[in-house]
Amino acid sequence: MAFTEGKGRLLIEIKGAVQGVGFRPFVYRLATSLGLSGWVVNDTRGVLIEVEGEKASLEEFLRRLPAEKPPRAIINTLKFTWLEPIGYTSFEIRHSLEEGEKTVLVLPDIATCPDCLAEVFNPADRRYRYPFTNCTNCGPRFSIILSLPYDRPNTSMRIFTMCPDCEEEYHNPSDRRFHAQPNACPVCGPHLELWNPKGEVLATGDEALRSAAAALREGKILAVKGLGGFHLMVDARNSDAIRRLRERKPRRDKPFALMVRDLEQARLLCELTPEAELFLASPEAPIVLLPRKPGAPVAEEVAPGNPYLGIMLPYTPLHHLLLREIDFPVVATSGNLTDEPICTDEREALKRLGHIAELFLVHNRPIVRHVDDSVAWIVRGKPRLLRRARGFAPLPVLLSRPIPSILAVGAHLKNTIALSVGNQVFISQHIGDLETQEAFQAFERVIADFLRLYEATPVAIAHDLHPDYLSTLWARNHSEVPLIPVQHHHAHLASCLAENQVDGEALGVTWDGTGYGVDGTIWGGEFLLGDASGFKRVAHLRPFRLPGGEAAVKEPRRTAFALLWELYGQEATAMDDLPPIASIPASERKILAKMLERGLNSPVTTSVGRLFDAVSALAGICQKVSFEGQAAMALEFAFDPSCTDSYPVVFEERDGVLVLDWRPIVEGVVEDWRRGRDRGIISARFHNALVESIIQVALRVGNEKVALTGGCFQNRILTEKTAMRLEQEGFQVLLHSQVPPNDGGISLGQVVVAACRLK
Ligand code: ZN
Ligand code: ZN
Numbered sequence: 001m002a003f004t005e006g007k008g009r010l011l012i013e014i015k016g017a018v019q020g021v022g023f024r025p026f027v028y029r030l031a032t033s034l035g036l037s038g039w040v041v042n043d044t045r046g047v048l049i050e051v052e053g054e055k056a057s058l059e060e061f062l063r064r065l066p067a068e069k070p071p072r073a074i075i076n077t078l079k080f081t082w083l084e085p086i087g088y089t090s091f092e093i094r095h096s097l098e099e100g101e102k103t104v105l106v107l108p109d110i111a112t113c114p115d116c117l118a119e120v121f122n123p124a125d126r127r128y129r130y131p132f133t134n135c136t137n138c139g140p141r142f143s144i145i146l147s148l149p150y151d152r153p154n155t156s157m158r159i160f161t162m163c164p165d166c167e168e169e170y171h172n173p174s175d176r177r178f179h180a181q182p183n184a185c186p187v188c189g190p191h192l193e194l195w196n197p198k199g200e201v202l203a204t205g206d207e208a209l210r211s212a213a214a215a216l217r218e219g220k221i222l223a224v225k226g227l228g229g230f231h232l233m234v235d236a237r238n239s240d241a242i243r244r245l246r247e248r249k250p251r252r253d254k255p256f257a258l259m260v261r262d263l264e265q266a267r268l269l270c271e272l273t274p275e276a277e278l279f280l281a282s283p284e285a286p287i288v289l290l291p292r293k294p295g296a297p298v299a300e301e302v303a304p305g306n307p308y309l310g311i312m313l314p315y316t317p318l319h320h321l322l323l324r325e326i327d328f329p330v331v332a333t334s335g336n337l338t339d340e341p342i343c344t345d346e347r348e349a350l351k352r353l354g355h356i357a358e359l360f361l362v363h364n365r366p367i368v369r370h371v372d373d374s375v376a377w378i379v380r381g382k383p384r385l386l387r388r389a390r391g392f393a394p395l396p397v398l399l400s401r402p403i404p405s406i407l408a409v410g411a412h413l414k415n416t417i418a419l420s421v422g423n424q425v426f427i428s429q430h431i432g433d434l435e436t437q438e439a440f441q442a443f444e445r446v447i448a449d450f451l452r453l454y455e456a457t458p459v460a461i462a463h464d465l466h467p468d469y470l471s472t473l474w475a476r477n478h479s480e481v482p483l484i485p486v487q488h489h490h491a492h493l494a495s496c497l498a499e500n501q502v503d504g505e506a507l508g509v510t511w512d513g514t515g516y517g518v519d520g521t522i523w524g525g526e527f528l529l530g531d532a533s534g535f536k537r538v539a540h541l542r543p544f545r546l547p548g549g550e551a552a553v554k555e556p557r558r559t560a561f562a563l564l565w566e567l568y569g570q571e572a573t574a575m576d577d578l579p580p581i582a583s584i585p586a587s588e589r590k591i592l593a594k595m596l597e598r599g600l601n602s603p604v605t606t607s608v609g610r611l612f613d614a615v616s617a618l619a620g621i622c623q624k625v626s627f628e629g630q631a632a633m634a635l636e637f638a639f640d641p642s643c644t645d646s647y648p649v650v651f652e653e654r655d656g657v658l659v660l661d662w663r664p665i666v667e668g669v670v671e672d673w674r675r676g677r678d679r680g681i682i683s684a685r686f687h688n689a690l691v692e693s694i695i696q697v698a699l700r701v702g703n704e705k706v707a708l709t710g711g712c713f714q715n716r717i718l719t720e721k722t723a724m725r726l727e728q729e730g731f732q733v734l735l736h737s738q739v740p741p742n743d744g745g746i747s748l749g750q751v752v753v754a755a756c757r758l759k
């Protein structure tokens, strides 16, 4: 191509997270510094650029664009075309274009950047102590976006008119706040108020903040409107206050997350590795579960019996200001009632949290959608999500190839929904257990929100195979497009393969509490060989009965009873020396035995999650639970690492399928208990037996790739030991990192399975 006098023009199209991150001013600065002319514009797909000038400068521009992009920008694709110059005389930032397919990434909310933080604590700055300070590198995004493209009139900041100073920053391409959509200052932006539970204003502005801090010091329960919803906060050292919060929420034992002032305070509470420090202080600022230090200065009631603490750093100026006013960590738990979604509106908060919180620190920037704190931990040296929300949602998981647009409605517990557009799967923020009216409404809201935001018209809806899940029923009511049922554990496997961009088959060790099996029984201890297009159930746990179904989930002692009853028959009812039997009243034992005898209301299951429950009960650790996974967690925490032997691992082959026999394991547990062996030994022998069983199946199946997925792989010991042993045997281990191994990752799996089914 011959260009006049070594000059040329480039048309560049960039897709990815390139809006709301200071991308256009960066392009402007780069282009003008290289003496190039042209323009840059946001459209619904991303950013379009035309630059012209010296060819050498254009090549440099092309090289430096991805290399020097703003820190929060993510470039998924960059396409460019060389054209003849047409004589642009200057470089300009043009107004956003609204037409076209909406594939630009909506950014997650971003924790306060160091520059903004410095301003907030600089007495000479005009934003000194201003809780809503932000810039193009930080601040609210997903929680304030009403529609695309991301411009101020399309956010909940549209009700605030910028003052001349903010206006000046917003229009100055060399300013950090150039086109920072939520730009605000004390003169023109949102402000704080402190309310009593009647909604009466007690204080405003900085006085509201200082009074709120004083209330925390006095042991009051404070509801704080934050970024994606309300927190309930209380002094983490104050046992009485935490107990009051637990009673009112109600939340008996489930650990509370903590917010600490900074890394220094975090170090007093937990053992921090360099990775943990980086992750805590990252722009995503998740709650990170970290090993608690002995004598950590927090009340036992924060996380009873738990060797970990979930801690996060302040992620908005409001949180920074509040935490610096006090010198102790606070409990910062979602502002909701148990099983309900987090509160986002101050009026609603008065109604729903009025009987919990004693004071309300609120502001007048509307929260467009709820976004909980994300929860993560570091396993095998890598951050991994247990709950995916703030900081991560709604960034997509990228597939290796494009698929049709599919809506997946997730499972029942820890629900998320997912929507595919091209090779991107947008996974919603954590919605929660669809157990309450409020949670189901939130589920419907999020679906509507995603369809509107991405203007997608799904060609199919994927749902769980379970006929009675509310998510399944919702799908049935929207059958204007084909419905594709997806087996629960198949979705777990497909989810793990998809996020690891693995195409071939893998052995999926899909272990969890509950999932509807293709034979109508409750699965949960499955070894599935396959990929998104299908699977073969190559092995599973020996089935047993759950007397009372859901009741057995709440009472691990019932599952223990069922296993003993199967092993020892009627004798089991008199085994008073065993903790689960002793804890069940004699009259109830008779009823349970009858139920098991007749198979009444006692569904059959292969759930490893329930086996964990039963062993936890048999080891005298936990007979009843107040939250999902409690018994299994307590058993994990008891693990004695010095014990390396295991209960017998016995498989039986039935029609070419391996059946892992739990009976020798349970017999071993009973024997150990009777010999007075420590629970740590019982826990270790049990964990080791499970690891060994996985190795044996993997060796028998012989597939190189092994995926560990399902809620049981929130167990760190099980995950780490299994992964290590598999690798020693030469297997390639696939773990989750972008989506949780629990049911929060199901919607992603449903999407990819459904896409295969459509072909
Ligand atoms: Zn900033
Ligand atoms: Zn202003």
Ligand code: FE
Binding pocket: 488, 492, 512, 513, 514, 515, 710, 711, 742, 743
């Ligand atoms: Fe599951």
